[in-house]
Each structure stands twice: as structure tokens, then as C-alpha cells.
Amino acid sequence: MTSLRSALSFAAAIACIASAPALAQALTPAETAQIDRIVAKNLASSGVPSASVAIVRGGQIVFARAYGRQSETTPVARDDAPYQIASISKQFAAAAILLLQHDGKLSLDDTVSKYIPDITAGDTISIRQLLSHTAGLQDYWPQDYSFKAMATPVSPQGIIDRWAKKPLDFTPGTQWQYSNTGYVVAGLIVEKISGQPLLDFLKARIFTPLGITAYDQDRAIGPGFPQGYGRAALGPVRPVTPAAPGWLFAAGELSMSARDLAKWDVARIDRTILTPEDWKLQETPVKLADGSSNGYGLGVSTGATGGRRYVEHSGEAVGFLSENIVFPDEKAAIVVLTNSWSGNATGAIEQAIAKAVLPPPPADAADTAALARARAMLDQLRTGALDRSLMTEDSNYYFTDLTLGDYKSSLAPLGKPVSFVQTGKTRLRGGFVNRNYKVHLGKKDFVITTYAEPGDKGRYEQFLVAPAVS
Template identity: 30%
Template sequence: MIPRKLFTALLLLLLFCSTNAQTIEKETDSLIAAEFNDPNGPGGVFIVSHKGKTIYRKAFGKANLELNVNMTPENVFQIGSMTKQFTSVAILMLEQQGKLNVSDPVSKYIKDYPSGDKITIHHLLTHTSGIKDFTKMKALSTIAQKEMKPEMMVGFFKNEAADFAPGEKFEYNNSGYVVLGYIIELVSGQTYEDFIKKNIFEKAGMTHSYYANDRQLIPNRAYGYHQKEHGFVNKTMISFSVPFSSGSLMSTVDDMLKWQLALTQNTLLNQTETKKAFQKYTLNNGEEFTYGYGWHLKEINGIPDREHGGSIFGFKSMGVYIPGKDIYVIGFSNCDCHSPTEITRNIANTVLKTVKE
């Protein structure tokens, strides 16, 4: 027999947990419904975990408008710039293996890179290199649908005038992460796609994550859309060899939770390398900025978090992790007309205020 006082305490705990779960579900539903309010339009998927356990997981809207297919939590999305997390961890894995160092100059790997002796891997990781962001170049449309080898992509922007000296300021930069992907290939002897698949996806158990491809048959693929004045249209087609290691991965919310668990459990990196990804750095003048290696390091309600979003034709994504409470929230959208960024942050804040530990 369980003593009456212990039984009462257990009953109260169960009631408290149940009430918490109901509160989180109700408030999360409300936050998402404000943006994803058309059951017949493109939709999204959201997942919330606390201490590695999924406490919310729902899909909204349609995964395919032409076939009238409802969205499910299993759908695969393009994650855009959340790809940068994987690129940065791949670099740190190579450093852990002794194959490179983040303080190495780019010229050590790409001999003819302009000012490559002054730009380091660290500068590329932290968006402080000053090299021209290819997404801001007018000539981008001329290569958008071409199959570009990594060295061709690097060649596309490397001779452009620098925006500032390395380490002088923080300015978000896709080109830096393309250079990092090329370095991963040069150092590892594998394609970026193979390196990520074998060293991250397979090790983390991410069986529904891919390097994006419009020709490959991908089970449960969510189709991407734009919204025009007259209605929705299919996403603009691009060659994924252009965004490459800065934005060409695909995944599911469940796989992204596995990714987060692999990071917190040091499955892929030791503690020393992991710490490098999640610490703030300083500019040449000593000013601190809020970006580590592949993650923005911000706060929600005064509590430190790690976050990053993504945007690529037809898709938007956002992930927030609060390490002090082990809360992870991720949202995907299959229309770039719907942004999960603020929703995901607001959900994280709701969970933060609701859970005790």
C-alpha cells in the first residue's frame, strides 16, 4: 500500500503535469493559428521538447496543394540556412580529428583566395570575414539554375571587393559558409553531401534528412510555395549547388530533435569543440557580438538561448534551444509567405514560463 501522503503528493504532481501540458498545447495552438490559419493553404509543422521528451507535435495546412495532401509531422522540408549548423559542426569535427584548425587562414586550403592569408576559418564561421555575400550580387540570376561545383561557386564571388576587413564587423554572410563547405571537401576528401550524411545524419540517426534534390524521390516531401496576388504558385526552382553548404539541406522536425539531442549529448563533438560553437566572440575592437559558429546566441525573457532560422524559395524554418531548461522548439513552413520565427520564439517563451525545471 502507498502511504496516503505519498499518494496525495503523486496525484497532485500528475495533475500539475497534466495542467501544464494542457496549457502548453492550448497556448501553442493559439500562437500557430494566428499565422497558419488556412487549412487549405500551405502549412507547417511544429515540435516542442523538454528534457529530450516531445511535449507538442502538430502539423497544419497542406503539404501539396495540387494533390490536396494534408501536412503531417513526418513531412520533409528544406531548412535553408539552418544548414549552417551542420556545416559548422562538420568543421569542428574535422578540427577534433586534427585535420584543420579554426584559426587557419583560408589560403592554407584555397591557395589563390584573395586576402586568404588574412581571412581565417573562424572569420567564415562567425560572419566576420568581410567577403561579398553572393546572394547580394546582381549576377546571381545568371547561375541560379546552373549546376555549380564548389570551386565554381567560390570563384563566382571570391574576386568581388571586400565589404570590410576581416574581424572588423559582424555581417551575416552566405558566401563564408560556401567556402567552409569547399574546405570540408578539400580536407575530408569527400563531397559535402557524403560527409554530412555519413558523419552527422547517420551518427545522429537522422534517417529522413537529405542534401536537397528536386529530382530524387524523397518520401513525404512537402512542396514549397510562394503567395502572389492571385493565389499560391509553386516555388522558384534553383540549383541546390548554389546555396550549397550555406542552405541546401532537408529534414523533418523529428530528425531535427535528434540533431539537438546529438549536440547536447556530445554524440558528434567533445565538450571542448561543442563549447566553441556556442560561445560569443569579439571583433577586432573588442566588441562582443551575439553569434557563435552557426547559431545566434540571444535571449528569451532574459534567459540565454541558441537559435537560427532559414529561408529558401518556398520554405522557412526556425529553431530555438534554451540550454538552461533543455527546451527545444522548431517550426517549418512550406510557403515563404509564412514565417515561423516569432511563433517559435513565443512558443519557447510559453514553455519557459510553464515548466518548472
């Protein structure tokens, strides 16, 4: 399953990816030491017992390491230990469907009733809608805890009988609502068409070719495997009881190491295993009937932040949280797996690693040019030599001789800017382009708020300099 907690962790992680100097692809000793500090700090502050981390840069796995206490009986963390990756498994189930479609054995637009009988509105729900969470089937595990029925073993058919035969939550294709139930149905379709258990199909077509060791999480329990932990509020961190067998299936049944999950990320970057067309299909947001989309494709979330595209999914199993994010254009990926479903260590670790090892997002050419113009304008105000042809009528009205004199007398003694960076996003307002900057002059910080006419030579309607609020 995926959770609000995991979603918020991811949102924080991608929002805080920051600029860093251009880097060689291999990690430097300093970067490796920094990652060690990042993980140690977040495990200590959160109480999460352990983490397994892998990093892809330049299309290659450049880092894989495990930390902390993986179980009560594991003296040293192993980087090949398989953590439960939960809903990250969904992209593999979706990939199985795409492989079967490529083989000509089914179509994403086939209805569910063609393969699985007695599902509510099965004659109107498509396989594509199952994989994109737009089918309307009620989710059987929305909770962030193991509910009562999960103490008893279940089969995929048992889940379908209890949840997939209820009235739909909405007409298929009209809304998006995360549904583990839909993936259980999709997994049964894979098994029916392929004639194999889902995990066997995945091993034959994906895991063995990529050298990935994957387990059914129901069997990745006990000596030699990471233990899941939890915490109630600020209480002690305690081992948790795994769910009884059968509860995740295609919705999240896989366990693997961070390194092995990173091998899949490399396949995504290189467009191997699946055809380039099928990779693109998985990463294309599915649209609702009204034409809207939240960016979810077939088992993955997609989007862009700071000029950088990403393909992502998080996961939550009983006692485990996980995050996997790929930046296709940079040929980079970060995997963070933890053995506690309490706290925010997973997102905090990823956020800090992204800041430490990823190159800056590509600069926007218009913003880069505007920053140079803004810096030159500040120099004019510092010296009192204002080129009024660069200002609009209103801006020239504002900059009286007295105002210009105040700018010169107060700013000139501080010298040239030590730093000059844009803050926030460029936006339109009142027919002008708004950009804001933070500037360090002397020992003081200032904010500059600008409005300019559109275009690379647009005149300034506003150029205000004010002390930054500390």
C-alpha cells in the same frame, strides 16, 4: 540564406516569451490542443500552406506534428516530411569543421589559402572567420528572392569564382556581415580534408548516429516532398520554382523534418556527437578586432532574453522559412518549419508556442524582493500608516499629510491588490534603481513608478501611484 524577415520574426518571438505555470515535461492534452489552434490560426491568417513543428522539453522530444498542405499532391501532412531548413544548415557545416579539428586534421585558425587557392586575401582569412561571418567575403545571396542566375545550375567552385575572388567588403576580423559565400568556402574545405562530399561526411559523423534522415534539398523536390510557395503582396499564394541545383551547398543545402532537427537540438542539450568543449566553442560569440561582438558564434546566434539563454538560427530557401531555437538551461527547444517564404507565420507560431509551453525565465532575486517591498509600501499608503524611515528626505517632503490623506481616501475603498507585477526592466537613473509595476485594485488598473536607493534595503526616493491609461 537568412533574411531580415526571418531575423525580425525571431526577434519578435524571443521578445514575447511570457511567464507560464511550472509544467510537467510531457505536453498535456490541453497544451497539445492549444498548439493545434495556434498553428491553424496562423496558417489561416497568413495564407502559408503548411507547417511542421517539434518541441523539446526536459531534454526530450515531446511533440512533433505537421499541418496543412505540404504540396499540391499530398493529401495529408506528414510529420516525417523533409522541409528545406536553409541557413540552419550552417551549424552542421560548422560542426563538420569542429569534428575535423578534433581529429587533428585542421585548425580554426588555419588560413583559407592553405586549402583553397585563389580566394581574395585567402592568406589572411581564417576558417574561424568564415564560420563567424567576419571574413569580408561578399555574400552571393543577400536578396529575399531567387535572382536570375539561380535559374542555372552552379557548382561551389562556380560561386567562389564569381564572388570569392572579388575585393573584400572589409578587412577580415574588423566587421560582421552575413556571408553565404564564406560557408561555401568552408564546405569545400570539409570536402578536401575529409575526402568525402559534405553531405556524406555529415551523414557518417552526425546524422546516422543521431537517427536523422537528411536530404540534399536539390533532391528533395517533387512527389513526396513539400512544395515551396510564395505570395506577392496580398496576391494569391502560388507554388514557386526551386532554384537550380547547387546554389546552397554548405550555406543551406539540407532538408529534414522538424522532428529530425529536434534530435540535433537534443544532442546540443546533452553535449553528444561533439565534445562539450566543441559545443561551447560553437556557441561562443566571436569578437571583432575592436573587442565587440553581436553574439554570433560558429553557425549559430547566441544571447539571452528575460534571463533565459538561447542558441538560435533561422533559414530561408526558395519557398521555405524555418526557425530553430534552443534554450540550454531549460533543456528545451522549438522548431518551426513552413513551406512559404511570404508572411510571418514561422515567428508567430513560435512566439505563441513558447508562451504556451515554456516555463517562466528564472526570477531575479533582487526584483522578487523589491516587488514584495513595493506591495507592502502600497498597503501602507492605502491605510495611511506610512513608515517614514523607509523614505528618503525628498520622498518624505513629497508625502505631506494632505498627499498621504489623498492616497488613503482614494485607494482604501478599492481593497487589497488583486494582482501586482513588475513591468519592464530594472534600470539605474540618477543614482537610484528604477522599477515600475502594474497593479489591479478593485476594478481599476494602476501603474506604480518607484525609485529607490541601491541595495536590498534602499529607501524610496519616489513611490508614485497613478491610474493606468487604457
